[in-house]
Amino acid sequence: MAHHRPRARRVRAAGFLRLAAAAACAAVCSVGCGPGATDAAAGSGARPRVAVVPKGATHTFWQSVKRGAEAAGAELGVEVIWEAQLDEGDRAGQIQLVQQLIGRDIDVLCLAPLDAQALARPVADARAKGVEVLIFDSLLEGEPGSDYLAYVGTDNVAAGRLGAEALVEAMGGSGTVVLLRYRVGSASTEDRERGFLEAMAEHPGVTVSVQDRYAGASSASAQSTALAMLPALREADGVFCSQESATAGMLLALRREGLLETTAFVGFDSSPPLVAGLRAGEIDALVVQDPVRMGALSVELAKRHLDGGKVDAINDTGAVVVRAADLDDPRIAALVE
Known part of the structure; x- marks a missing residue:
């Protein structure tokens, strides 16, 4: 069985990375149809x-x-x-x-x-x-x-890499990691997961033990999937989820099994339950979009x-x-x- 280290709850200054800025607003005019209209x-x-x-x-x-x-x-x-x-x-x-x-x-x-x-x-x-x-x-x-x-x-590949780096930091630089994916066919989350795995491959002290499980479209299905992964979760030093309901379901599962104190946890997106988990120290970091x-x-x-x-x-x-x-x-x- 893997040795579980107490989680380091380091307080860091806000240092957020914007991946890009959006375009400026177009001038308002009363056009009611597409190009080529009379x-x-x-x-x-x-x-x-x-x-x-x-x-x-x-x-x-x-x-x-x-x-x-x-x-x-x-x-x-x-x-x-x-x-x-x-x-x-x-x-x-x-x-x-x-x-x-x-x-x-x-x-x-x-x-x-x-x-x-x-x-x-x-x-x-x-x-x-x-x-x-x-x-x-x-x-x-x-x-x-x-x-x-x-x-x-x-840029979901880059955002997945942000999640990976946050998790490596929360684990202290090394450990065994579980990735809970979202669902097949969702390009945004597949790109995040790809970016996450690419970044993890750059850390020789990190092993991804599970990367082929899918949460499904709801927090309830995510929790069920997570509970079915308990042997791997008990051995893991860190967990990453690539989407809001996947993160919420994993949070419920880890909380129920008493694993939050020994497992670094990084999720994606925000909601009131996830922000509450972040404030309580149950979640180490969230990758948040706009x-x-x-x-x-x-x-x-x-x-x-x-x-x-x-x-x-x-x-x-x-x-x-x-x-x-x-x-x-x-x-x-x-x-x-």
């Missing part, structure tokens, strides 16, 4: 209609995206149509939702695809019918700027496109490592609220 239609005064489709409706992350998208819509005179299926594992449901929206006279679809491959055909169909598509949060198969308008979101900015920038760039402006193919909204000592920083508080 002057008469453009002058009709109708607001542009932008549909925003996240991966699901229940996670705190998506509610923050919604808040940003709706705020940008109000500022820019855009009608934001928010549509989400409840089950974040329902690929068929998201495909059906996209197909329905194409027939609702929208100008741009902003989509966080549940599956990088399964949503490629519906996106191509939307564009063939004159609806431009902007992808956010999770990359789609194809090339941003060519197969769809643009990508807005985190979902409000992600939602806002998606709508801003959709409007810019409709106004005939240039839209960059890749728009990185950044990520930051947050520790308990960082939570009183107003800039961090705005990200985790």
Whole structure:
């Protein structure tokens, strides 16, 4: 059995790394249709209609995206149509939702695809019918700027590397690690997991003992998966989870089994339970994105496109490592609220 060291609860100054900054806001004008529309239609005064489709409706992350998208819509005179299926594992449901929206006279679809491959055909169909598509949060198969308008979101490979470095630090530089993945087909989390494993491979004192288990779409399924991994978790010095509900389920499992005092733990994204765990010292660090900015920038760039402006193919909204000592920083508080 591995020797478990007491966890080092080091208080560090806030030192967050922004991966990139987002683009500036386009000027507001009353354009109600896409490129190529007639002057008469453009002058009709109708607001542009932008549909925003996240991966699901229940996670705190998506509610923050919604808040940003709706705020940008109000500022820019855009009608934001928010549509989400409840089950974040329902690929068929998201495909059906996209197909329905194409027939609702929208100008741009902003989509966080549940599956990088399964949503490629519906996106191509939307564009063939004159609806431009902007992808956010999770990359789609194809090339941003060519197969769809643009990508807005985190550099997830780099964010996964941030998580790895935070976990190595929390373990004191070496140890045995368990990775709990999210779900097959989710490009954003697959990229985080890839970045995490690439960074771990650069630390000769670290061994990743488990890297092929998936949490599923809810915290309940994540907890069940974690409890089924108890032998490996009892031997582990550190654990990394690549997504909000996976982190929440693992937190519940480690807490139930009394492993939080001997296991370094780094998760991804924030929610009230995760922030509470961070404050309590149960979680060493969270890698936190900027979902409000992600939602806002998606709508801003959709409007810019409709106004005939240039839209960059890749728009990185950044990520930051947050520790308990960082939570009183107003800039961090705005990200985790």
